[in-house]
Structures are given as C-alpha cells and as structure tokens.
Amino acid sequence: MSRPDESAVPHGRTGDAGWSTVAPPRLPLGASDPAVAGPYQLEAVLGAGGMGRVYLGRTPAGSAVAVKLVHREYAGDAAFRKRFAQEVAAARRVQGLYTVPVVDADLRADEPWLATAYVPGPSLQHAVAESGPLPADAALALIARVAEALQSIHAADVIHRDLKPSNILLTADGPKVIDFGIARAADLTAVTATGVRTGTPAYMAPEYIRGHTVAEAGDIFALGGVAHFAATGGHAFGGGTDHGVVYRILEQEPDLGGSPEPVRAVAAACLAKDPERRPTPAEVIGMCRRAAGDGGGSGGGAGHPATVVDVPPPRTVPDAHDQAAPGPYALTRTAAPAAPSSPSAPGPGPRPETATGTFGPPALLLGGVAAVVLVIVLVAVLLPSSGSDKQQQSSSPYGSYEPTGGLAFPARAPGPAGIDFSPDGRTLVTGGDDGKIRFWDVASRKQSDAVTQKNTVSNYVPGVVSVEFSPDGKLLATGTGTGGTGLYDVAGRRWLNYLHMGGENVAFSPDGKLLAIGSRTGSVFLFDPAERGDDIVAYFDHEHDVTAIAFSPDGKTLASVGDDSESTSGRSDTTRLWDIAGRDPEPYGQGDPAKVLKQPWEATAVAFGGPDGRTLAVGYPDGEVWLWDVSTGRKKATLRDDYLTEVADLEFSPDGKTLATTAESGGGVLLWNVARGKPSARLVSGDEDGKGKGLIEEVTFSRDGKLIAGADRKDRAVWLWQNPL
The missing domain is CATH 2.130.10.10 (YVTN repeat-like/Quinoprotein amine dehydrogenase)
Known part of the structure; x- marks a missing residue:
C-alpha cells in the first residue's frame, strides 16, 4: 500500500508549548501488515512495542484512530485474553484532559485489537531524541500535566504500570498519556510466567521489580524517571543491561546530575524507594506549580524555546497532612449510593459512591488519590457500622450482605x-x-x-x-x-x-x-x-x-x-x-x-x-x-x-x-x-x-x-x- 497523504492528518508543530509537536514520519504498511482491523481501514504503521504494533486507521466516515494489534504470542494465551479484556474495560472508564480515550476494541479476534483517539504528535521519547531535553519550565508543565493524567487514571481504579516517555504523546494542548493499565494483561501469562515483569526496567518501581502489589505510588516512581528524562535526556538509574538498571533501582540512589534544580527536586521526591514517601499526583502538581512560580528554570534545552508554560493548578482535594482529624465515620456501605459530599467538609455516614466537583475521583474513596480526608480520620481504627451492627442484606440472586x-x-x-x-x-x-x-x-x-x-x-x-x-x-x-x-x-x-x-x-x-x-x-x-x-x-x-x-x-x-x-x-x-x-x-x-x-x-x-x-x-x-x-x-x-x-x-x-x-x-x-x-x-x-x-x-x-x-x-x-x- 502506498504511503498515506501527509496532509490528511495534521502532524502538529513546534511552538509555544515549550516542546516539539512535530510527529515522526509514518511508515507504509508492509506485506505482513493487515489492511483492516474490525471496521477500521489501516493506512500506516505508527510504531511497535513489546505487546503489539500500532497503526493509523480510519473509521468508515474517515476519522483518524490509532489501532493497536496484539502480538500473536500473547493472543494465543487464554489468561492474557481474559486479563486484556478486564484491563480494556477498565481503561474505557478513564476520562481526562491529558489521557487518550479507548473508543473501540475486539478482544475475541484472532489478533485482539483496541482503537483509541488518534494523537498526531510525537512521543516524549522521540521529541527529546530529535530536539534535545526540554527547558525546565516546560518540563515542570509536562510533569504537572502527566500527574493530572495519573489522577484521572487512578480515579478510574486503574494503575498505568508502564508510564515512560514513549507512552506520553506531545501536543500543543499538552501531553497525552496512552496505554494505561494495558501492560498488566501481560503479567503472569504463559509469555511472562518465568518471573519476568512486563514494563520498562528504567521506570519500574522497586516494589514492582520485587513482585509486590503495585499501587498508585508505582506510577509516581515512573513519573520521577520521566521528569529526569524530559529535562536531561538521560535515565535516573543509568543505562546498560536491564540487570544493571534493576540492581541500581533496588540498591542505589538515582543519579539526577544535570537536571535543573526545580525538576531535580520533583524527580527525587517521586523516586523515593519507599512508596509511602512518594508524593501523590496532587502533591506533584503543587510542587511543580510552586517551582514554576519561583522562576526556577528558564534555561533552555537544545531546539526548544525558553518559554514559560502555565502549570495547571492543583486539584481541590485536601491534603492528608493538612487536615485535622474530625469525628469518626462508619466504614460500612449502604445498598443505595449516598449523595455526594463536599471533599472539604465531609459529614458522618457511609462513603459517597459518586464523584464531586469537576475533577473526577470520588472524594472519599479509600485507597484512591482523593481518599485523604476519610483515611486520615480512620487511621488504625476498627469502626462499627453507623447506628447498628446488624448486617444489612440487599437484593441479589442469592442474597448480598454488607x-x-x-x-x-x-x-x-x-x-x-x-x-x-x-x-x-x-x-x-x-x-x-x-x-x-x-x-x-x-x-x-x-x-x-x-x-x-x-x-x-x-x-x-x-x-x-x-x-x-x-x-x-x-x-x-x-x-x-x-x-x-x-x-x-x-x-x-x-x-x-x-x-x-x-x-x-x-x-x-x-x-x-x-x-x-x-x-x-x-x-x-x-x-x-x-x-x-x-x-x-x-x-x-x-x-x-x-x-x-x-x-x-x-x-x-x-x-x-x-x-x-x-x-x-x-x-x-x-x-x-x-x-x-x-x-x-x-x-x-x-x-x-x-x-x-x-x-x-x-x-x-x-x-x-x-x-x-x-x-x-x-x-x-x-x-x-x-x-x-x-x-x-x-x-x-x-x-x-x-x-x-x-x-x-x-x-x-x-x-x-x-x-x-x-x-x-x-x-x-x-x-x-x-x-x-x-x-x-x-x-x-x-x-x-x-x-x-x-x-x-x-x-x-x-x-x-x-x-x-x-x-x-x-x-x-x-x-x-x-x-x-
């Protein structure tokens, strides 16, 4: 198939964003590439990764989409297909300014695929390779917006697990985070059952390498590595063999030399080996905002204008460290969702099941990025249900009990x-x-x-x-x-x-x-x-x-x-x-x-x-x-x-x-x-x-x-x- 018309989909530009938005050239389809995936006509190859290849596709009406086809070695694994279906379903719940929505998928195809909105910009990996590191102000803006993307991802009960420069696309409107949660599907399948963890070693949190449960803090660790890369073009734990990188992640402190001071401070906090010591996404946004306000980084990287980019304000979620502990709240749930409650003034009773404000995460959801208000109240306490300890039964084919x-x-x-x-x-x-x-x-x-x-x-x-x-x-x-x-x-x-x-x-x-x-x-x-x-x-x-x-x-x-x-x-x-x-x-x-x-x-x-x-x-x-x-x-x-x-x-x-x-x-x-x-x-x-x-x-x-x-x-x-x- 011939190379697609370059004018059909805008590639972006280098401009006021503080980073390049010029997309890399697309490759024509090869003899082994399919021509269609579901209802989408495939026109070009956008890239390839460990789990599959990504194509530029067209809807029947001519709209551009990115279509990811899964490698056959994964597609033949029943456990992978089940996990993949679960992760795609979770990814579809993610909504946010700096994420790319999943629009369609066929998980039963011989080669499972999913389609997302098309982003005609380069990845952070490509932009830095072509134009050099970002100036400090642009790097801070990027970090803050990626942290905001993580808020949206975590609010949907999804962990990204493979955040890295190649999974961050750059546009004039800000970065777009892709492939959230999908990496988990490859874990513990026949393809990776020998103890190898999916993901990119340079951005893996220590707890993930050791096989422990990965929570939101694992994505924050990866964000620290992304921050250092954006500002320097290097890796916080060096290069070389994967084994060497993994050893340094587990046993040594990151080498953040060459990173501008405001970016270095953010990266160092995110790269703490103890997950409890890493900041939340909201705290990362606050750190970036304060650093940008201090004018701490106007030096330019090669090929980038030294412009000051506005950092988005932090979400209006109270910080656990700043909250006084009010009276106790019940941990039990009710059969019907409770009415939404203001995150700044929580009242007693069951947790709300719906989001408040304009930022997405349920304000009092335990374990989420906005859980801080209720969690600080419930520290180390075993609480009874409000009113009565009598167990509540609700309707279900065989009876459900709270x-x-x-x-x-x-x-x-x-x-x-x-x-x-x-x-x-x-x-x-x-x-x-x-x-x-x-x-x-x-x-x-x-x-x-x-x-x-x-x-x-x-x-x-x-x-x-x-x-x-x-x-x-x-x-x-x-x-x-x-x-x-x-x-x-x-x-x-x-x-x-x-x-x-x-x-x-x-x-x-x-x-x-x-x-x-x-x-x-x-x-x-x-x-x-x-x-x-x-x-x-x-x-x-x-x-x-x-x-x-x-x-x-x-x-x-x-x-x-x-x-x-x-x-x-x-x-x-x-x-x-x-x-x-x-x-x-x-x-x-x-x-x-x-x-x-x-x-x-x-x-x-x-x-x-x-x-x-x-x-x-x-x-x-x-x-x-x-x-x-x-x-x-x-x-x-x-x-x-x-x-x-x-x-x-x-x-x-x-x-x-x-x-x-x-x-x-x-x-x-x-x-x-x-x-x-x-x-x-x-x-x-x-x-x-x-x-x-x-x-x-x-x-x-x-x-x-x-x-x-x-x-x-x-x-x-x-x-x-x-x-x-």
Whole structure:
C-alpha cells in the first residue's frame, strides 16, 4: 500500500508549548501488515512495542484512530485474553484532559485489537531524541500535566504500570498519556510466567521489580524517571543491561546530575524507594506549580524555546497532612449510593459512591488519590457500622450482605496483603507491602500492635504477603517471597527465627508441629517451628512456581499448586499431593508426589475441606473452582459464577460445608454450598450494581466460623461480615 497523504492528518508543530509537536514520519504498511482491523481501514504503521504494533486507521466516515494489534504470542494465551479484556474495560472508564480515550476494541479476534483517539504528535521519547531535553519550565508543565493524567487514571481504579516517555504523546494542548493499565494483561501469562515483569526496567518501581502489589505510588516512581528524562535526556538509574538498571533501582540512589534544580527536586521526591514517601499526583502538581512560580528554570534545552508554560493548578482535594482529624465515620456501605459530599467538609455516614466537583475521583474513596480526608480520620481504627451492627442484606440472586465494620489503614500505607484470625477469634492480623504486620483487637475494634518484618537477606524491609497463626495461637508465620520467612512469638512480642528460604505461602500443619513454605522457585520446604536456624525437615520439588499450599485436616497430606509449564519432568499445570505422614527421614530424599491431579492450566489457590475433610478446592485463572476427591484423585464438581472471574483466594469454613472465594477483578466474596455446588450468598463491600468499588482478594474465617474477613487492597481496608449461613 502506498504511503498515506501527509496532509490528511495534521502532524502538529513546534511552538509555544515549550516542546516539539512535530510527529515522526509514518511508515507504509508492509506485506505482513493487515489492511483492516474490525471496521477500521489501516493506512500506516505508527510504531511497535513489546505487546503489539500500532497503526493509523480510519473509521468508515474517515476519522483518524490509532489501532493497536496484539502480538500473536500473547493472543494465543487464554489468561492474557481474559486479563486484556478486564484491563480494556477498565481503561474505557478513564476520562481526562491529558489521557487518550479507548473508543473501540475486539478482544475475541484472532489478533485482539483496541482503537483509541488518534494523537498526531510525537512521543516524549522521540521529541527529546530529535530536539534535545526540554527547558525546565516546560518540563515542570509536562510533569504537572502527566500527574493530572495519573489522577484521572487512578480515579478510574486503574494503575498505568508502564508510564515512560514513549507512552506520553506531545501536543500543543499538552501531553497525552496512552496505554494505561494495558501492560498488566501481560503479567503472569504463559509469555511472562518465568518471573519476568512486563514494563520498562528504567521506570519500574522497586516494589514492582520485587513482585509486590503495585499501587498508585508505582506510577509516581515512573513519573520521577520521566521528569529526569524530559529535562536531561538521560535515565535516573543509568543505562546498560536491564540487570544493571534493576540492581541500581533496588540498591542505589538515582543519579539526577544535570537536571535543573526545580525538576531535580520533583524527580527525587517521586523516586523515593519507599512508596509511602512518594508524593501523590496532587502533591506533584503543587510542587511543580510552586517551582514554576519561583522562576526556577528558564534555561533552555537544545531546539526548544525558553518559554514559560502555565502549570495547571492543583486539584481541590485536601491534603492528608493538612487536615485535622474530625469525628469518626462508619466504614460500612449502604445498598443505595449516598449523595455526594463536599471533599472539604465531609459529614458522618457511609462513603459517597459518586464523584464531586469537576475533577473526577470520588472524594472519599479509600485507597484512591482523593481518599485523604476519610483515611486520615480512620487511621488504625476498627469502626462499627453507623447506628447498628446488624448486617444489612440487599437484593441479589442469592442474597448480598454488607459488612458490619472494617479496618482502615493509615494514610499512604499499602492495603492488606495476608490476613488471618487468631484461634480464639479475638485478634486479626494483616501483612502489607510496607513490611508491617498489624495486630487488630476485634472486640475493641482497635489496632493493638504493629511490628516490622526483618529481612534475612539484606537491609531492605520486604513486603509481607502472607500471615498465619499456629493452631495454638502462640506463633505467627510471615511470608515475604524475597526476604525470607519470619516466625514471631505473639505473647512475647519478639522474633524467634528468620528462615532464609523465602516463600510467598506459609501454612502450619493442624497439630502445629510443621511449618510449610511454598516458593515461586518451585520449592516446598517443611520446618520444625520449635527449632531455630534454617535446617529443614523435608524438601519437595514442585519444579516451578508454587502459587499456593495447604495441609489436609488430618495433616497427612500437603497440596501444592502452581504453574508447571516449564517443568523438566514433562508434567504441565498440576496439583501435587505430598505424603507428609510417610515422608522420607532424609530431608532431600523425598520422591515423587503421592498423587498428581492434572488440570488444563496453572492454579491460583488451593484449600482442603468439605464435610469429610477429603475435598480439595483448586481455583483457576478462568474463574472456575474444581472440587477434587483426594482419596480417589477424581474431580467431583466444577463451580462457576459470573462474579467469579480469575480466582484470587478460597477457604473452607471450619465445618467444611461452605467455601468462600474471591476474584482478582472484584465482585466481593462468594459463599458456596459445597454439597450443592452453588453459591448461597455474596458478601459485598461496594455499590449494589455489581462489582463494587473495592477489590477483595483474600478471605478468612474465624475458627468458630461466625466471622468472615476480607482483605481489600484497593480500599486499603479489611471488611468484616457475620457469616450469614
């Protein structure tokens, strides 16, 4: 196909914006390029990336769009398609001056594609390469506007995950941020299941590299790298191999030499290694505005006019650090959305579910960029529902129940990761990506203690991703994945042991005499919690990527699940049952598993239970839960529901009659009648139209089965329900 008419779509210009708006030349279609995608006629190649190629397309009426086609290697992966669909749906919710809207998509095509509005400007990467770094004032204006774009993205409950100069397009009206959230689709698919993280290493936050939960602060880290690049054309952590860059991100401070002072100050704040110390988007805007007002940077970069560009004013969202804490507010939700409330004068009662003002984010949404007012009020307090603790039921095919209360985390603290009740039900413990283990007194509804996980490998404080009490409640095991495993004396308030074998999953045997650790490296270790040091009792080789482990109620069997796609034995995607009672006394002498349960893909969660204790529930990324009879190794039932997409967690009630499940895309907690194989109730934390605002990924029962707790990382809260069954 011939080169398209260059006059058909304006390319932009170099002008008063303070940066070049001249788009790079477009490439003609090649022999292997398609001519159409859905209803769009493809005219030229705009670029290519790790996930696909981007084309200039035309609607039937002749309007220009950018069409991104996904590479076939991703398109053939079922898990990617599901994740891609979720992320495209989320991206469609994003609206803002400095973002590019998604206008269409076909996720079932042989090569999935999505179409966005066409922006006829260059990327920041291209502009700096062609014309040199931006002058300081222009760089500050760019940073502020990209921060405003992040506000819009985060307000839609989306994390960009791959913010970088090539994903920022420059126009005379300001920068336009593209590809928000889409990078997440490639994580944990067959293409990236070997531990490689999607994204660009130079702009990856330390917590993302370590595999921890990525929140809004991860995008702020990337923004710091973008700021330094815009002002200098270089990378804050240098160049060279990806491994070298990653090492410097984890272990060294950024090199911001050559960056003008006002830009350097903003970049340094954004590049803090501790996510809690990074500014919010609103704070970044304020920093840029003050720096521009001080006249701190009028020096020009090559090829750019030294003009002063107006920095947009910060959003009118109160800063958590400037707010006095008013009286308490309830954390429970109501079936109908509450009326909007002014962010500067919040009143008591449920959180509003609608946005206020002209800036988009719900003013009192926990965990969002505008959550500061309510979060500061709820620091470290377990609050009851307003008026009454009686659990409210709302209409649903099988009954939906709202929480009776919740735990709110400190401002800027990450949400809970790992959750467990003590055996007596009086204490609830949570982990978190900040390395803090928080103990909550259920009766008084207050945080009773907090300790910091220590690292056995380096001085870095690792995030705690799993916690579990011993059966007698005297010990607490903490899993970090990268920083070892901790064993904590609850009554004595002291660490008893640090095991260098890091694992994301920890589990005590029912008699408390064994501690199992499952690792992403494919190892399952057994320890004697009464011993000190790293001596193991047994080692089982799952061969690749253990995602969950569980003991049988009688303690004779240990189940491990994960992704075995690169197994050296030829086994692919299996659940393995290990004979604990008959294990070899030589720790490294364990043979093959007692049983191997074959499955079509990797598993994400596992739990033993059922009325007879012989049922194994295994959750999968397509949203199905399979129930297995471990005595025969046969599948008994398949559980499916519209609210259950990719299974995040599952746990049986103490009597084994109920199975609780959560999904990574939200939808609350489903309670299943195991005998019937049907859901009997849904525990919600959001509005009644379906998915809710929060994202409950982990669930646990109190030992008497009367209470259920759900960890909500997005709202940075733990919700509590009375068991309705």
